Structures are given as structure tokens and as C-alpha cells.
Amino acid sequence: MKHIPVVRALRVPALVVSTIFVFVVACATVPPAQQEARVEELIAFVNAAEAEALLEQSGRPFLLDSEIIEPSNDVYVMWRNMIAAGWALPGGQIIGISPVNEHTYRSYGSGLEMESYFSRRLPEGSAVVRVQTRQATWDLLLGGQRDGMPLIYGIRGPL
Numbered sequence: 001m002k003h004i005p006v007v008r009a010l011r012v013p014a015l016v017v018s019t020i021f022v023f024v025v026a027c028a029t030v031p032p033a034q035q036e037a038r039v040e041e042l043i044a045f046v047n048a049a050e051a052e053a054l055l056e057q058s059g060r061p062f063l064l065d066s067e068i069i070e071p072s073n074d075v076y077v078m079w080r081n082m083i084a085a086g087w088a089l090p091g092g093q094i095i096g097i098s099p100v101n102e103h104t105y106r107s108y109g110s111g112l113e114m115e116s117y118f119s120r121r122l123p124e125g126s127a128v129v130r131v132q133t134r135q136a137t138w139d140l141l142l143g144g145q146r147d148g149m150p151l152i153y154g155i156r157g158p159l
Contacts, residue, residue, distance in 0.1 A: 031125025
């Protein structure tokens with residue numbers, strides 16, 4: 001019977017354990033707004049939620065296209081009206097996740113107010129998520145989290 005050196009025998013399990021460790025640590029450090037599984041969970045939530053639940057899952061101030069909505073009641077009315085008009089993300093498929101950077105605000109407006117919103121009001125790790133539905137393409141501005149699901153800080157579209 002041939003003896004395998006202990007160091008060599010432990011090399012494979014150690015490699016497997018270290019790979020798993022790196023994967024777990026990477027998942028823990030990627031913000032929810034940039035995790036595809038968390039965003040898919042949010043899309044399903046949006047499709048089933050009432051205005052009150054969407055308000056709770058919304059960051060504030062809220063950005064609707066290029067309009068900043070500050071008061072909670074106004075955000076609630078926006079959600080109520082959008083739901084009444086039939087807005088949802090049916091069949092929503094993520095087609096891109098882009099972390100917010102110092103230039104992202106330019107897609108929403110070129111003024112100082114928009115630059116300030118993106119640099120001072122959004123949490124660290126925010127992202128623009130492009131979602132394709134059966135009817136249209138939307139950008140969701142996501143950041144932070146509540147119960148592991150990203151908060152919605154804005155919507156832009158249809159694009």
C-alpha cells in the first residue's frame with residue numbers, strides 16, 4: 001500500500017475550502033443593489049406589492065425620471081397612481097447592473113441638483129439596474145437595503 005504524504009492529501013480539501021470561503025466573502029461584500037438574485041427578488045416584490053409596501057421599500061428622496069420627490073406622502077401618491085395605471089415589471093429580466101459612479105447623474109440631468117443627489121443622497125454601493133419587461137425597458141436606481149432586498153431610489157423609463 002502506497003502512502004500519500006499528508007501535505008499532498010490535504011492540498012485538495014484546502015483548495016476547496018479556500019474557494020468556498022472566497023465565494024462567501026465576495027457575496028457578503030457585494031451590495032444588494034448589485035446582486036442579481038436580490039434584484040430579481042425585488043422585481044417579484046414590485047409585481048405583487050401594494051403602494052404602502054412599495055413606499056416602505058423606497059429610499060428617499062425618490063427620483064422619478066429627472067424629478068426629485070422628497071415627502072413620503074408624495075412618494076406614496078406616486079406609487080398609488082402608478083399601480084392604478086397598471087405599472088409593474090411583468091416578466092422583468094435584468095439586462096444590466098451598473099454601479100453608480102461620479103458620472104451616472106448625467107443620464108438623469110446635467111444640473112447641480114442632480115449631481116448633488118447622486119453624490120450625497122444615494123447610499124454607498126448603489127446601482128442602476130436595467131430591466132426589460134414585456135412592454136418596455138426601465139432603469140431602477142437601487143441602493144441600501146431592507147431585509148436584504150435593495151431599496152428603490154428611483155425609476156426611469158420607459159426607455
